[in-house]
Amino acid sequence: MEMASLLNYTTFLPLLGALILLMIPKTEEVLIKSWAFFVTLTTFLLSLPLFHNFDGSRSSIQFETIKSWIPSIGAGYHVGLDGISILLYLLTTFMMPLAVLSSWSAIQNRVKEYMLAMLVLETGMLGVFISLDLLLFYIFWETMLIPMYLLIGVWGGPRRIYAAIKFVLYTMVGSVLMLVAILYLYFLHYNFTGVYTFDLLQIYTIDIPFGLQLWLFLAFALAFAIKVPMFPFHTWLPDAHVEAPTAGSVILAGILLKMGTYGFLRFNLPLFPEASVHFAPLFLVLAVIGILYGAWISMVQRDIKKLVAYSSVSHLGFVMLGVFAFTVPSMQGGLIQMINHGLSTGALFLAVGMIYERRHTREIREFGGVTRVMPVFATLFLIVCLSSLGLPGTNGFVGEFLILVGSFQVVPAFAVLATVGIIFAAVYLLWMFRRVMFGPLTREENKNLVDLNGREVATLLPIIVFIFWIGFYPRTFLDKTEATISRLAGTMEKARAELHLEKQAPYWKYLVWKGNP
């Protein structure tokens, strides 16, 4: 089959699956779950040829489809993959079947609606990663909010409504301003070329004046920084994570947060290279604050899920550090770290979910000595923890190492500070592991815990395979991103040189609002 149409099929397959799911009666819960699993698994299997056929030595867009969609305003259905999106696309299709599996027994009520939301969500997320048209991207970006909002709000914990509303409002604060910026770019492109289009590749080609770049950069960056979440905008994350059901947390941490960092790589850097260079110090500082702050806060958490949630802030700080260092290894590391975080943190949330299902608590002090009753779980959980703290041989090491190497070349001080973050990560994860897993089996309830069943092992095992695969042989994945990242790094290098010229003039004068598109 032609790869371009395969890409379209895999993207919309979950939506089709959701439509068929509508016809299954509510009471057939096993059938509903099986169907959802089948659809997500098929999506994953169909996406494998995409990965296989993706030519990593080319930096251009592959498997491209360009169709006119709303011709009167110049919006098109333009999709495709490149080195930045291919891995994230695969990560999404890979995580979804696992998320469905993990909800098998955790979700007891309203199963049909739950699976519907999951399937719709998958199409939304895949759409975000393949869109190369600004309007299309925005539509997928926002559409995805609705099922996620419902996942948190309907199947979440006791404070779910608050968490769900907070999640939506926070995300929208950023994205509405991004919408204004998108429109602005649209008219800017028209003024430059006389063509109305939302096509990202065409908008890449215009040379936006530096003063405007600053504003547009900020508008886009706010949307993505909230999504990542970067340091001052992270407060929605713990609430959303703690209240969301396990699968919701897995998707949220595994995929949704990546959209923020993906957005920086896809939009901010190539569209506004000079502004990106200009603002890089700010983002580097915030990234490092995020790394350290996230780690510190994690250390004092009593709730395992909250701990994992704050560790995300720290991990994504690494990604941001890598992205804004603008070197090839750091950005590649950032990209691979996105995948790693998706896998490791996703697996951590899954593990937390498994233990929560048995004990209905996530308080660390409620546990202790769990290793004795759940040896399989303990082993898998340990591997996941080690991968999350970046032990050599696991995926976490590869990503963090690349980021640190890459950023050390340009901003050594930040790299050193970030290393401290890794040490903290080891501290909070291992400490938590010790308190939960080792020691005497003090609590009566914990003595009767049952070890993982086949389904649960099957949920974690694929992730562990990838943890080691990336840990020992990252080239399979790095090769795919090489060319795209090199080109992006080249763009940034050029921008750095140009900005040097621009900066001859006092830069504050660019921050004064000037004119209309």
Added chain:
Amino acid sequence: MPIAIGTTDLISILPIAIVSLFGVYLLLQSVFAPRMNRILIPYLGILGVGLAVVGNFFLIGMEGTAFEGMVRVDRLTVVLNFLFLITAALSLLITISYHEGEHVEFLEFTPLVLFSTAGMMVMGSAESLMTIFLGLETMSIALYVMAGFRRTNRHSLEAALKYFLLGAFATGFLLYGMALTYGMVGSTNLTQIAQYFTQNALDVPLVALMGLALIIIGFGFKVALVPFHMWTPDVYQGSPLPVTAYMAVGAKAAGFAAILRVISLSAFSIAFQWSEILWVLAVLTMTVGNVVALVQDNIKRMLAYSSIAHAGYILVGVVASNDQTVPSVVFYLIVYLFMNLGAFAVATMVAGQNERRVNIQYYRGLGYTQPLLALAMAVFMFSLAGFPPTAGFIGKFYIFSAALQSGYVWLVILGVINSLISVYYYLNVVVAMYMQQPVDEKKIAPVLPGVGVVILVAVLGIVYLGIFPGTMLSVLR
């Protein structure tokens, strides 16, 4: 002077004529067939509207004025006619279902809907201040009466009286403004008014500007712009639900049709004079509507304030005053039709007998007791809040893009922030439906066919226009 009315003249008012004649026919119906079941009358009304829709197809492609410059037929006319007719048909369908819970005297109600629709169409196709005024009055007087249609309910009568008094007050402003404009221009013809403004664009006499300002106030009352919105919440709350739906969609669309004809098109060349005033009005309207809607717990009042806020969004398109104004405003009106009529249809179903269940608490748990109804309501709420992929998003997007094209960056930023605020109260309904337990176990009656059709049409319209707006947009441009 010979009386010369040609075929073109007659065709250009075909839908208006059909609807009016049907209204008169239905009034006489009871004289000729007093035994006829009253419940059939609204169906006859829908038939009349359907015939008018057919009649409207004859107008497609026509371009020009008729009746000696009293009405204009162009693409805008045709689209607006369709819009008003669909609104009327859907509102009648809602009324048929509403009748189950509360007695409606169709004998008077149906003709009033038809006449008022005729009035709206007159406004949409007006080419003279005189026709605009007459259309507006026909529409309004019918609406005043319809607002008071639950004659045994205190709130309904209060709504009717309030609407009537404030409406009459607004009419005074409008008429005074029209008189001043006529005094300066020497004609009520919109084309001649446009010529006058073009010729005097650099030095517009103060009196003409005052006339324009008074006209804006008059129309502002009708479409509920802040600070002329005071009547809206009480009237929306007191009126019977189908009337509220019809009023919210039809009267607003007609008001904006008139604003497009008089302000956007005729006074286009002096846009710099009025756009700043409308800028302020738009921001005020959006903000007040959205902020006050946050604290409403009655669905009718919430939708009333939301309708005020939406008037603000639409006004943003008017402020833009470029070639995108007309298509973006009309597109938004079409989208608004579907989402609002849909929401009111659901509200009618939930409200039940005597409209007792209009508080948002009655929506709790609706997602499980009535999954399809709740799903539809969720679609309407997401669309009103402007989430993609619903049509509400495309509508707002198009409006804001029109404003940005004219360089109103801050207006657009304030607009999107407002739309952010609105997310909270629209999602409140979704929260109630899906995330809370029902207050009482009383089951809501199954969805009646009339309302069912409306909801289906509305959902399909929203999804279709949300995902494939291309066709509609190219029609409008």
Added chain:
Amino acid sequence: MLQLTLFYIFAVLAVLGGIMVVVHRNPIYSALSLILTLFALAGEYILLMAHFIAIVHIAVYAGAIMVLFLFVIMLLNIRIEERAPGALRYMVYIGVPMAAILFLQLGYLAFKGFQEVYVKNTDVGTVERIGQALFSKYVLPFEITSILLVVAMVGAVYLSKRKLEIVE
């Protein structure tokens, strides 16, 4: 000359009627005096060749509205004007100056334009001309007005129909 004579006669009658409206203490007399004024004004319209307006003036004001006035007065059974002492006293302070301003304005305009304004031999206000205009150029507004009146009638009939038990 005849015109001028008639003009003054009508003018005096109109003013007389107006004064009687204010002076009479019995509201019914006041209302009847107002009819006199209205008739006198209609006479002035005829002198101005505005036949149509004259007829409409009598039909609408003297015919319909005054009947309504009388109807209300008799229905409420008001014999002698009941003074609202507080309100009226303050209204004098606003009402008299306003009336004075209006009088001065009208007087100024009338004297200023006296030279130019005279009755031309025009037929623009005759019934024939207005009828022709209504059925040719303004036929559409005329028809819409008829719909408008039907709506008003239906509404009035509906709202005042029997069976009114107001519930809270």
